Amino acid sequence: MTQMESARKGILTDEMKTVAAKEHISEDKLMQLIAEGKVIIPCNKLHKCISPNGVGSALTTKINVNLGTSRDMASLDEEMKKVQKAVDLGAEAIMDLSSYGDTRKFRKMLTSECPAMIGTVPIYDAVVYYHKALMKITSDEWIDIVRMHAEDGVDFMTIHCGINRETAVKFKRNKRQMNIVSRGGSIIFAWMEMTGNENPFYERFDEILDICREYDVTLSLGDACRPGSIFDGTDPAQIEELITLGELTKRAWEKDVQVMIEGPGHMPMNQIAANMEIQKTLCHGAPFYVLGPIVTDIAPGYDHITSAIGGAIAAQNGAAFLCYVTPAEHLRLPDADDVKEGIIAARIAAHAADIAKGIPHAADWDMKMDKARHDLDWEKMFETAIDPEKARAYRNSSKPQKEDTCSMCGNFCAVKNMNRILDGENISIFDE
Amino acid sequence: MTQMESARKGILTDEMKTVAAKEHISEDKLMQLIAEGKVIIPCNKLHKCISPNGVGSALTTKINVNLGTSRDMASLDEEMKKVQKAVDLGAEAIMDLSSYGDTRKFRKMLTSECPAMIGTVPIYDAVVYYHKALMKITSDEWIDIVRMHAEDGVDFMTIHCGINRETAVKFKRNKRQMNIVSRGGSIIFAWMEMTGNENPFYERFDEILDICREYDVTLSLGDACRPGSIFDGTDPAQIEELITLGELTKRAWEKDVQVMIEGPGHMPMNQIAANMEIQKTLCHGAPFYVLGPIVTDIAPGYDHITSAIGGAIAAQNGAAFLCYVTPAEHLRLPDADDVKEGIIAARIAAHAADIAKGIPHAADWDMKMDKARHDLDWEKMFETAIDPEKARAYRNSSKPQKEDTCSMCGNFCAVKNMNRILDGENISIFDE
DSSP states (O other): OOHHHHHHTTOOOHHHHHHHHHHTOOHHHHHHHHHTTSSBOOOOTTOTTOOOOOBSTTSOOEEEEEEOOOSSOOOHHHHHHHHHHHHHTTOSEEEEOOOSSOHHHHHHHHHHHOOSEEEEOHHHHHHHHHOSOGGGOOHHHHHHHHHHHHHTTOSEEEEOOSOOHHHHHHHHHSOOSSOOOOHHHHHHHHHHHHHOOOOHHHHTHHHHHHHHHHHTOEEEEOOTTOOSSGGGTTOHHHHHHHHHHHHHHHHHHHTTOOEEEEEOOBOOHHHHHHHHHHHHHHTTTOOEEEEOOBOOSSOTTOHHHHHHHHHHHHHHTTOOEEEOOOTTTTTSOOOHHHHHHHHHHHHHHHHHHHHHHTOTTTTHHHHHHHHHHHTTOHHHHHHHSSSHHHHHHHHHTSOOSSTTSOTTTGGGOHHHHHHHHHTTOOOOOTTO | OOHHHHHHTTOOOHHHHHHHHHHTOOHHHHHHHHHTTSSBOOOOTTOTTOOOOOBSTTSOOEEEEEEOOOSSOOOHHHHHHHHHHHHHTTOSEEEEOOOSSOHHHHHHHHHHHOOSEEEEOHHHHHHHHHOSOGGGOOHHHHHHHHHHHHHTTOSEEEEOOSOOHHHHHHHHHSOOSSOOOOHHHHHHHHHHHHHOOOOHHHHTHHHHHHHHHHHTOEEEEOOTTOOSSGGGTTOHHHHHHHHHHHHHHHHHHHTTOOEEEEEOOBOOHHHHHHHHHHHHHHTTTOOEEEEOOBOOSSOTTOHHHHHHHHHHHHHHTTOOEEEOOOTTTTTSOOOHHHHHHHHHHHHHHHHHHHHHHTOTTTTHHHHHHHHHHHTTOHHHHHHHSSSHHHHHHHHHTSOOSSTTSOTTTGGGOHHHHHHHHHTTOOOOOTTO
C-alpha cells in the first residue's frame, strides 16, 4: 500500500509516526492530510535508509538540492560527498539530475546510502541512457525509464505530463519572452514536434500511475511551461498547463498515488500569492513545489537571493517545498561553495516563511538566538546560527576591543548599554 | 526656501527637474507629492556636488549605505574610497556613522566630494566630539551638534526624538526580548535615565526644525524602539513611538521641513505589509526608511539575505528607502566585500519591489536581460547584469563544451533547443 492508501484506510505507518513527531502534529491530523492529498511522504518502498519527511503547507517548508554527475564532474564518489554535505547542511531532498556516465549506478548509491528523499527526472536520464538521437526514442522507452527509476528506489519523479498537444497549442499561440526554459519540458516538446506524437507521459499516464503505486513513488508533476522571464509569469501557457496538472492529480489520487505539483519560475513579487492560491484551487490542495520564484531577471550571480525573496513569499502563501537556486544559476554548474550558498539561502526563505505561517515551534530557534544575543553569549550565538562556521569566522576575523561587544558598535553596543542602564548602572561610552 | 516650501508655492527647483527626469514622472506630479510630504529631495543647500534624488513610495526605491571611520578603520582616505565604490555600485545615499578621529573633516569631505545624499546621526557624533562621559553632555550640546552637521552640508539627519519620557514609560512597562537595539536610541534613553531630563531632541524639536529649515536638512525621524528581535516586532514600544513620530511629522511640515520616518528592524514576514500601512496612516504618508526588516534572527553571516526578503516586501508595500544590511551584521564591522554584498542584495530587493509596484520603466532592465538570454548573447548578459564582473567570472571559470550554452545544462540547454525547434530544425541532444 502507498502512504496515501494506508492513510485512507486509517492505517498508521511507521513513516507517518516519524513525520508526526518531527512536525509536532498529531498522527490523526497527519493521516487526514495524507488521505486528502494535502501532505505527502515521498518514500519508495525500496529506499530503506530514508529518514522520512512530510511535504505539505501545514508542515515545515522543505528544501531540495539538485546534484548529479555531468561531463565536467563525472566522479561518483565526489558527487556522493556533495550529497552528504547537502544533507548535513539541512536539505531534506536530493534531486539527482545526472547527465553523464553510469547514471544508474549513482542512483542506486543514493537510494542505498542517502537518508534524504531522492528525486529524479526520467526524461533527462532517458536521453543519456539510450544514447541515440532524441526523435528515435520510442514511447515505450520513455515509460521504461520511469519503471527503472521506480525499481531503483527513487522517492519522487518529475514527470513532464502537462505539456500535451493541447497545452502546446496554447503555448505556441501565446508568444512568450523566453519560450520553454524547463529542460525536460523542452525535450518532450521537441520530441512531440519532431515525431508528431502525443506526449507519452500524458498519453500513458495510467501506466505511470501503476508503476508509482507499486513502489509508492510520489509523482512530481513537472511544469514544462514554468516561466523563464518575469514577463512570462502567470501567462496562458503556465496556467493552461496547471489546469492539466490538476486534472492529472485527481487521476493519480484515484489510484492512491501521492502527488506534488511543480511551479514557477521567474515571476514578479506581486504575482506570487495569487499563484499559490490558483494552484491550491486548480490542483485541489496538492503540495506545491517551487523553483524560485526568481523575482527579477537582472541578477545572475545572485539568484540565490532573488529566489530567496520569491521562495519566502511563496512558502508563506502556501508553497510546501522549495528547490534551491545557487549563485551559479544561469551561468555555470554550481561548485561546492555555490551549493552551500544555495542551501543556506533556501533554508532562510523556508524558515522565515514557517515563522510567518505560525508553524508550531518554528520560532523556537529564533528565541534561542535572541536569548544568546540579549546575554551577549557569543559561543551560544555561534552554535545557534544557521552557519556556525561562518558566524564564528566573521567575528574572529575582527576582534573587538571589549570581549562582550563586536567591532560593529564597540562601546556603542546598544545591547550591552541597555542591559547595564536597566540594571541601574551608569554608562559613559566614550572612554570605556 | 526648502524643497517643500518651493513645491507648496509652485516653484519648480532645479532639483525637482532632475528628479522628475530620472523618475519618468511629470514635474507637476512630483511637485504635488513634495508639497504633500509624500516625496522628499534630501539636499542641503551647502551640498553643491549632489546629484539629487527623490525618496517616496511613488518613485523608485532608493538604498542607503552606512560607512564611516572607526577605531579599527581610521583612515579618511580609505573610507572615501569605500564611499566612491558604494556610489559606483548604485547607492543613492551614504550615512556617515563615523565614531573615531576627526569626524568633522570626514563629513566635510563627503559633502564637498560625494554626489550621493549624505546622512548622519548627530547623537553618535556628539559622544565622539565632546569626549566626555555621556551624562555630562548638556541639552545645548546635543542641539549644537545638529547645527554643526547642518552647517557641514549634511542632507538628512537621524534625530532620535520619538523616545521621550512618555514612550520610555510604555517601553519599560511592556517588556521586550531585546530591549532597545538602536544605538542612538540606547544612548538617549541612557542619558534620560541618568539625568532625569526629557529627551532634548523631543523637547527642543522646534529649534531643530529652525536649523533644518535654514539649510533644508531633511529630518529622518529615528526609531529608537526599532525591534531587535522578531518577537518584539509591532509591539507597544514600537507603535507608541511611531505615533509620536507622526505628531512630529506634522510639526515639521508646518515649518516646511522635509521628513522621512525610520522603521523596523526585526519582524516576521507576515507583519511587514501591516507595518507599512500603519506607518502610512500614523505618519500621514511621509516616506518610510527601513532597516531590514530582518525576517528571521537565526542567520548571522547572511543578514543581507534575511533583510533582502524583508526589504523587498516592505518596499513593495510602501517603504521608499532601504538601508543596506551586510553579511557582517551582528558580527563585526563590514569589510569591502561585505559592503558590496550588502549593496547588491539591497538593490535586488529595491528593484524587485519596483517591478512589483509597477514603477514606470523599472522592468526595462529585465527586458534587456531577457532579450540577451533569449539570444544566448553572453556578452550582453554580462553588461546587463547587476554585477557584470561576478557574472563574467562565474561563466569564465567553467567554460562549456559549446560556446553558446553554459556548463549547467550543456546540450540540454532549453533556450538553445527551443530556439532551434521553433525554427523548424531537428535536435538530437545526446551527441551534439
